[in-house]
Amino acid sequence: MSKLPHIGTSIFTVMSQMATEHQAINLSQGFPNFPVNEQLTEILSRLAKTNIHQYTPMSGLPSLLDKIAILTKQSYGRTVSPKEEILITAGATEGIFATIQALVKANEEVLILDPSYDCYEAPILLSQAKPIRVSLNNDFTPNWEVISAAVNEKTKLIITNNPHNPTGKMWSEDDFVHLEKLVDAYPNLLVLSDEVYEYITFEQPHISVHHRPKLWDRSISVSSFGKSFHITGWKIGYVIAPDYIMKEIKKVHQFLVFSVSSIAQHVLNEYIDLVDVKALGQFYQQKRDFFRNLIKSTRLTLLPCEGTYFQVASYANISDENDLDFTKRLVTEFGVATIPISTFYAQGNDLKCIRFCFAKDEETLQKAAERLLKL
Template sequence: MSKLPHIGTSIFTVMSQMATEHQAINLSQGFPNFPIDDRLTSILAKLARENIHQYTPMSGLPSLLDKIAVLTQKSYGRNVSAKEEILITAGATEGIFATIQALVKVNEEVIILDPSYDCYEAPILLSNAKPIRVSLNNDFTPNWEVIFAAANEKTKLIIINNPHNPTGKMWTENDFIQLEKLVDAYPNLLVLSDEVYEYISFEQTHISVHHRPKLWQRSISVSSFGKSFHITGWKIGYVIAPENIMREIKKVHQFLVFSVSSIAQHALNEYIDLVEVKALGQFYQQKRDFFSRLMKDTKLELLPCEGTYFQVASYANISAENDLDFTKRLVTEYGVATIPISIFYANGNDNKCIRFCFAKDDETLTRAAERLRRL
């Protein structure tokens, strides 16, 4: 008998398979199609010949942990303990899974804000806990009245994602003030902050839980080297949490993977000294603006994109089809693969929107837009 009976093949796999079958341009899955930094390639090639291929310590390579602490202080002004409060994980997904498994007990509740990424719910269900799915407003901002109504003494976690996948929206100062009020109201409530796109923000400055001293002892943040450095296939990220919470997360982590790829950690340990992470937002803003200009001649309406490398578009003035059928038709008839937004909702809410990934080279984006102009 399945422990996750309602979970089948993910929409990301389905759309990528359809893209291959129909030779479509794949703007569905969230990964870049351009090369990684030559400096990182050179570091990797050099390290391949060195004696760094055995296990690293369970928490991570000590020198890399130190550099993450420096990066956190430089980016957010927060001092964290490299030894006690940081954990290198096998991607952000493992960090999220380990956190939920470590902290959430039977019959406790976890608030998820929909539309939401699909890796949040499974570890909650595997903990025999209850996911509480709360929809964002129509403009994808948090509805604090509904969130407060959903919280109670059994609520162990609220999962936030900022900048937000799939919508590209970002939280405001007021959103964090409301979050702090929620945490104050429920002393046992913790915040799991998915910040994998933290360095991909545009006109609006990204606000992190690391900016909020009131949240430091009640928050777990999850970051992704894969997203920040265009190396999604390396599956490497990190978690930051106060020592008492991190102790519990490490207990689960050691039995999931024990330690993370040694060569990846050593490579990032050298590369992090060479790269300016804040330039990442400028790089992807150029991508966003380029894609936006290309799409002006289509019938699709682009919604505001404040961060991430995802662009949501409405097709409401083109078709009355549900978004899953529309995205499948985009692949079969127009040769472009996207993701329907309804799959990010527990209730399947269909607002006639689809998600594009614009982390692609200019040629790919140009060819996709040419096809979409035929809509």
């Protein structure tokens, strides 16, 4: 008997399979198709010949933990303890899974803000807890009146995602003030802050839980080297949490994966000294602007993209189809694979919007735009 009976093949797998079958340009899955930095591969090639292929300590390579602490201080002004408050994880997904499994008990509730990434719900259900899905406003900003009404004494976590996948929306200062008030009102409430796109932001600076001292003792942040450094296949990220919470997360982590790829940690330990994370936003903003300029003449309506490497567009002027049917037809008739936004909602809210990934080389984006102009 299935423990997750309603969960089937993900929409990302479905659309990628359709893209392959119909030889479509795949702008659905969120991974870059361009080469990684040559400095990274040079370090990898050199270190692969050295004796770094055995287990690292459970919480991570100590020198890399130190450098993450330095990066956090430089980026956000927050001082964290490398030994007690940082954990290297097998990607952000493992960090999220371990956190929920460690902290959420049976019959407790976890608040998820829809549209939401699909990895949040499964570990909640496996904890025999209850996911509470609350929709954002139609412009994808938080509705704090609705959110506050959904929180009660059983609510253990609120999961936030900023910058937001799938919409590219970013939280404002006022949003964090509301979140702090909510945490103050419920002493048992913790914040799980998914910040994997923290360095991929554009006109507005990213606001993190690390900027908010009121949240430090009640929040768990999740970051991704894979997203930041275009190495999604390496599956390596990290979690930052106060010591009393981190002790519980490490208990799950040690039996889930024990430790993370040794060579990836050693390579990143060197590479992090060479890369300027502040330049990542500019790098992806050029791609965003290039893609937006290419498709601005289509019949699609582009929504704002403030962060991440995703662009949401409305097709309401083109078709009355539901977004799943529209995306399938986009693959079969026009040769471009995208993701329907309704799949990120528990209730399947259909806003006639689709998501493109623009973390692609210029040739791929140009070819996709040529096809989209035929809509």
